[in-house]
Amino acid sequence: MTVVMLAISPLVPVQALSMEQPLLVVQSASGKPGEEAIVQVLLREPAQLKTLRFKLRYDPFLLELNESNVRQGGDVGAGWLYASKVEPDQGTVHIGAVSTKGFLTNQDAVIATLSFGIRAQAKAGPARVTIETVEAYYDVAKPAPIQTSSGRIDIMSTTSPVNMPILKGESVIEVDEASRTVHLVQHVRAHNGTVETVITLSDMRRLIDEAKKLALTSHASSKITVRIEAVVSAEEMVKKAVVTLHTGILEELVSLQGIQVLLATPLGQIALDHEAWHSISKQASGDLRLQLEQIASRSVLDALVHDSGRIDAKGWPAYGFEMTSDSGAITSLMGGEMTVMLSYERTDNEHPSKIVAYVLDEAGQWRLVKGHYLDEAGSFWLLLSNMSPIKMGYVDIQFLDVSEGDWFHDAAAFLGARGITDGVGEQRFAPYATVTRGQFIKLLLDAYGIMPRGSGDNFEDAGNTWYSGYLASAKQLQLSDGVGHNRFAPEKPISRQEMFTLAYRMLQQLEELPALQDDGPLKFKDDYALAPWAEEAVTYLAAAGVVTGDGQNVKPQGLSSRAELAQFVYRLLRS
Structure with missing residues (x-):
């Protein structure tokens, strides 16, 4: 499946809108x-x-x-x-x-x-x-x-321009064979905080032609990227970024094979999959305008409160999205998805795992959205299905039995900040406690936003307790077959190979398996101990970089601890 992406590069860092101390x-x-x-x-x-x-x-x-x-x-x-x-x-x-x-x-x-x-x-x-x-x-x-916010210098690849660099408002094409990327750079100025990039059909066709030439010199499986970037001076403050695609470009994007297209402005990144572009092409006519705008927090909602009351939303940036064409506004991607990367340079006092984002849903309620902070890019990554306002926030959850130096600290903080786990009570995470099959399926369904069901078909041993609705969802959505004879064994401690296999089959059914990495799968010394029914899951998840074991052994028959469970789900959600 071809994925066409719109990327907005983090050239101008966006800080929180108000500060209480230097x-x-x-x-x-x-x-x-x-x-x-x-x-x-x-x-x-x-x-x-x-x-x-x-x-x-x-x-x-x-x-x-x-x-x-x-x-x-x-x-x-x-x-x-x-x-x-x-x-x-x-x-x-x-x-x-x-x-x-x-x-x-x-x-x-x-x-x-x-x-x-x-x-x-x-x-x-x-x-x-x-x-x-x-x-x-x-x-x-x-x-x-005093708070601090460190910075970075983005070292760019040296490239060989196809055309000589030219003046502001015009474009230059550059080809970078090392990263298999074709760049089109537009030097533009901000007017009253707004930057606009206009892409013509001839510009797009030139880029695609260069990308096809580059593909001939690359490995057959290598993905070619077309990146269109609006560059502004560092001192210019940008509050609104607009990308205009001229008539005819949508048809080019829908028909692309093996080439991803990135459009870059100073506020963040937007990526649309092939289904989203196909949906937009059916709704749009004439030129297409995409707009990303940083908006005052209180113009979206006066307050943002997490269920636990631990959210610190004051001063965090909010963003609005709009997509319009000559035939009007486009608000739904109709089954497609949009990946967004919002530029934000975190302060040194903010832990990246505790930075979260919320989307304003159709009912006017703020809802936690899947996403995570990318420290190396200075951006927050999230996934959307429509053009909804977004607000970032910070959940400073603390577990008394988890310290900064623990190998599972980031995972526990990440899951806790998103309400996927609240620990075992009294601010304790119990990292070395074993995990039951019922506890695992609840946490996994919560991680992927699947709600428990109160009625309908269920496993015979589901009972009437805290995990009953989660087992009903797993059975009715065909996410798990249990252990046989219509039983799930929710009170049984879960082994590592059971944990990997349950997650693999569920994500396979949801079409959310992590992508495979180029390095190939890890080889474990104790592969021989894998049950035949677990081999496919462990092989795939190891090739995706999610299952790493201790570097040599995967310990398939060992019981999973809460720390191992947290680390596994953390890697899944960030993959």
Whole structure:
């Protein structure tokens, strides 16, 4: 099945809309090997702050920085004592600023500007510039609580342009054989916070022709990407991104085979599968306009409250989506799906597993949506079936028996933040407790949004208890056949191979199996211990990177612990 994607690249980071305390921000930048990338350090909500000291860390194998490339910010000028020290061998920068008067307003203040050289040997990908330590004071005796938000430099691939680079508003095509990508870059300016990209039919056909040429030089199974990107200056604030596809392009997209198309603007990413494009082509006529807009939180809903009351939604960004053509608005994808990546540079105080997103459903209620934060991309990934407003949030769930250093910490935090598990009570997760078949099927159905059913066909041993409705759903949706003789054995501890097989068969039925990876399946030393009925499931999930065992053994007949269950479902939901 051909997948056609619309991607909106995170060139301009989007921060939360309001802050209650100072926030030190390293702005992200981009560049190619051999070029310079200019990074600014900003202080938000700085009023009355008189002293600021912090240390930045970067990778000296990817980035180069000298003392002369660190410049004092324009907002710490007269009346400020300013100092900086670069340790190039260690990849650290120390910066300090002190004043007797301090900052007099709450306007964003530029503290420093750093010109990093991107080393010639650097490969494409993100190079983090992190805030390692920070101290701030309102006066000598009054330290200031301060949040931090680290940044990154996106190292771009070196490419060979098909055409010479041209002026703003025009386009240049570049071919990157290493990543099997054809780029069309439009340099545009924001007008009153709005950026618009216009794609003509001739532009699209040129890109597809170049992609087909690239496909001839690539491996037969390699996917070719066409990326259309709107680039704005780093200082331009973008609140609305509009992509216009001229008449005739929809027909080209619906007929594509083996090529995915990415459209890029500064606010996030949108990806539509083939069913969605087919649905849109039936509803649209003439030009198609897609709009993504960052909107004030309270214009969507005055408050957002998680069932547990642990949601902190104040100040988090919200987004609206619109799709229109000459024949009117398109609100439903009619069975198709849209993948969205919203740009958000998290603060260092925010754990990525606890960042969540909500969608406004047809009943006007906020509903948790499947998704997760991608730290390396500085974006939140989520899946939608219609053009609904989205609001991000943060659920700071804490389990007393789970610490930051535990290998299952991220999984427990991820499932807890989404209400998939609340632990076993009294803020305990019980990571080493064994799991029953009933507990497993409940958690798996909750993870995929399948509601328990109160009536209808069920297993003989379903009883009348907390898991009864979940067993009814599993049977009626043909997600599980149980253990035979119309029984499920919900109180029996579940083995690892049972856990993998139940999940595999359920996701196969739901058509939600994770994609296979190029590296091929892992080979386990104890494959011989697998039951014949579990071989297909374990082989597939290992090839998808979801089942890894301990690197050598998969221990198929061992009983599953709650920590192992959480890690398995966490990998499934992020695959």
